[in-house]
Amino acid sequence: MVARRWLARSPFVVRIPNANVYRFGDPDGARPVLTAVDWTVREGESWAVVGSGVGEKTALLEALLGNMRISPPPPGGPLPSLSLKPRPINDAVFLVSFAQRPRASVGAFYDYTARYGAVRDEDRVTLRQSMFPEASDRDSIMPFIVDSSCHQRQDMSSKVEERARRFDELTDKLGLKHLLDLPLVTLSNGQTRRARIVKALIEQPDILLLDEPLTGLDFKTRPALLSLLHSFHASNNPRVIMGLRLQDPIPEWITHMALVHDGQVETGERTSMLEKLNSHNRGAVLTAGAARTRSSSPNTVILVDMQNVNVRYHERHVLRDINWSIRAGDRWHLQGANGSGKTTLLSVLTGDHPQSYTQRAPKAALMLFGAPRRTHATPHLRARIGVVSPELYNAWPRGRDMTVWEAVATGFDGGFVPLGPRGLGVGLQGELSESERTWRADRVWEVIRGLGPHTWGGAEQGAEVDAGEVESVKGFAERPFAALPAGVQSIVLLMRALVGRPSLVLLDEVWSGMDDRMIQAARAYLRGDGLRKEQAVVVVSHWEDEVPWGIEDGVKTFRLEEGEGTVLE
Numbered sequence: 159m160v161a162r163r164w165l166a167r168s169p170f171v172v173r174i175p176n177a178n179v180y181r182f183g184d185p186d187g188a189r190p191v192l193t194a195v196d197w198t199v200r201e202g203e204s205w206a207v208v209g210s211g212v213g214e215k216t217a218l219l220e221a222l223l224g225n226m227r228i229s230p231p232p233p234g235g236p237l238p239s240l241s242l243k244p245r246p247i248n249d250a251v252f253l254v255s256f257a258q259r260p261r262a263s264v265g266a267f268y269d270y271t272a273r274y275g276a277v278r279d280e281d282r283v284t285l286r287q288s289m290f291p292e293a294s295d296r297d298s299i300m301p302f303i304v305d306s307s308c309h310q311r312q313d314m315s316s317k318v319e320e321r322a323r324r325f326d327e328l329t330d331k332l333g334l335k336h337l338l339d340l341p342l343v344t345l346s347n348g349q350t351r352r353a354r355i356v357k358a359l360i361e362q363p364d365i366l367l368l369d370e371p372l373t374g375l376d377f378k379t380r381p382a383l384l385s386l387l388h389s390f391h392a393s394n395n396p397r398v399i400m401g402l403r404l405q406d407p408i409p410e411w412i413t414h415m416a417l418v419h420d421g422q423v424e425t426g427e428r429t430s431m432l433e434k435l436n437s438h439n440r441g442a443v444l445t446a447g448a449a450r451t452r453s454s455s456p457n458t459v460i461l462v463d464m465q466n467v468n469v470r471y472h473e474r475h476v477l478r479d480i481n482w483s484i485r486a487g488d489r490w491h492l493q494g495a496n497g498s499g500k501t502t503l504l505s506v507l508t509g510d511h512p513q514s515y516t517q518r519a520p521k522a523a524l525m526l527f528g529a530p531r532r533t534h535a536t537p538h539l540r541a542r543i544g545v546v547s548p549e550l551y552n553a554w555p556r557g558r559d560m561t562v563w564e565a566v567a568t569g570f571d572g573g574f575v576p577l578g579p580r581g582l583g584v585g586l587q588g589e590l591s592e593s594e595r596t597w598r599a600d601r602v603w604e605v606i607r608g609l610g611p612h613t614w615g616g617a618e619q620g621a622e623v624d625a626g627e628v629e630s631v632k633g634f635a636e637r638p639f640a641a642l643p644a645g646v647q648s649i650v651l652l653m654r655a656l657v658g659r660p661s662l663v664l665l666d667e668v669w670s671g672m673d674d675r676m677i678q679a680a681r682a683y684l685r686g687d688g689l690r691k692e693q694a695v696v697v698v699s700h701w702e703d704e705v706p707w708g709i710e711d712g713v714k715t716f717r718l719e720e721g722e723g724t725v726l727e
């Protein structure tokens with residue numbers, strides 16, 4: 159009772175009383191992104207913003223930062239406790255987002271495979287240096303983080319001291335200690351994400367907004383991160399508001415939730431909001447299509463055969479004596495903690511990794527499609543292996559003129575820019591026959607129909623069923639790729655991976671950025687017409703239920719632990 163009375167009087171952290179949220183630059187009369195938002199967060203409460211509509215959850219968090227227009231503007235701003243402080247908003251509130259967002263529109267593809275080779279001079283900045291840019295080298299910041307009795311430390315301002323102390327504590331708790339002096343570019347996805355959270359926390363903002371902090375983190379790191387966030391939040395230093403996907407577990411210390419769906423925001427206490435959340439079908443997101451079982455695969459042709467494959471960077475031994483065969487029709491779940499070598503392993507089998515050439519007899523072997531890796535030109539491998547990955551998403555060229563149709567069609571040759579008449583590519587011989595051109599064009603339409611907006615109810619993206627269907631598929635095909643929302647870009651890149659019916663498909667964090675309806679549509683498509691039974695698939699995910707196939711479908715697991723691989727059947 160006492161606690162309740164205290165909460166009722168406690169100051170506002172967030173206050174948006176009945177307002178609409180718009181994008182800046184939207185014309186007068188435009189539909190709001192969020193309508194009639196009525197949201198109050200009081201000191202002492204712990205909130206999660208849960209949702210998956212394209213950009214809606216993120217829009218609510220962005221509105222707090224002033225990156226969206228709130229109308230009418232809340233008196234005192236959406237974060238009233240901050241208006242009492244002299245601190246600029248950019249220092250007081252940080253948003254760290256792991257939700258897929260459309261990248262800046264740039265024309266050129268950048269070569270993400272550079273990470274696997276020798277590190278370029280401009281990429282030498284280490285994790286430690288990136289957090290302490292004022293320090294020119296490793297030694298100059300060592301006193302702040304290891305030797306508390308050092309004289310230099312006494313000269314430091316308390317702020318820098320606190321940063322150093324937090325850096326030390328956080329890198330330890332989030333398992334980054336052994337990576338501090340590695341160039342940033344060499345860190346794995348999950349390691350990079352943890353480093354971004356550390357960077358935000360050492361800056362000591364008043365409020366930290368974390369959008370989808372669990373995405374891409376391995377299952378051991380998740381509880382460590384959540385308990386760390388809880389302890390920071392409990393001491394108001396900083397207050398933490400988390401954005402979560404519908405399918406994410408809600409941490410037990412969350413007391414209140416804002417559920418964002420279809421342009422509306424419902425808010426309330428945990429128990430009542432969990433009931434609402436369940437009625438929003440959250441379980442269905444990850445089980446779409448589960449009833450259908452696949453007939454058994456032919457499992458005769460060996461597509462990939464690795465024997466004693468090793469990858470080393472000087473003293474760092476990332477993959478150790480890997481033995482793994484992938485056969486036609488296989489469904490694999492590739493598992494492993496952050497930094498265990500999953501991306502590295504995939505880059506070896508796509509031929510992107512320079513060390514894929516050095517796996518040779520008598521010690522090792524890497525056979526791809528029945529022949530040693532060195533006998534394949536890398537572009538030929540790209541045409542035979544369909545890939546979706548966070549690296550590809552980030553590197554994708556976003557020139558204004560590439561349409562959805564052209565982006566999908568690049569998948570035939572595995573390139574990154576449209577080539578040949580109508581962007582259908584030029585094939586391995588440099589020219590396409592008439593029949594190949596016709597097949598490719600039909601196939602682009604088939605995939606866009608199979609995964610287009612009408613399959614996930616993307617009304618905003620121009621989907622109309624019935625009479626307008628053909629037109630809407632055509633309209634979608636003509637849209638500029640770069641102008642699409644992040645989740646739609648992800649689904650287009652999935653179409654690209656599937657369009658050429660490659661023998662091997664690699665789906666690395668395939669659901670990133672997609673909303674629940676897209677995930678359901680894409681899962682159903684992958685389990686249905688999207689794949690032939692002789693195509694092999696490797697799914698990389700930290701969440702078992704994100705794999706579209708279950709044990710009943712014959713899915714097998716390849717687990718990497720500290721660079722060693724084991725098949726779990």
Ligand SMILES: Nc1ncnc2c1ncn2[C@@H]1O[C@H](COP(=O)(O)OP(=O)(O)OP(=O)(O)O)[C@@H](O)[C@H]1O
Pocket residue numbers: 273274275277337340343344345346347348349374471474476494495496497498499500501502503
């Ligand atoms: N050039 C390099 N020099 C040294 N270490 C490197 C280099 N490139 C990668 N590594 C290390 O190799 C390890 C494996 O990285 P990889 O990206 O394959 O991990 P992952 O299993 O895909 O992780 P995540 O789940 O976080 O995506 C990491 O610890 C990474 O720091």
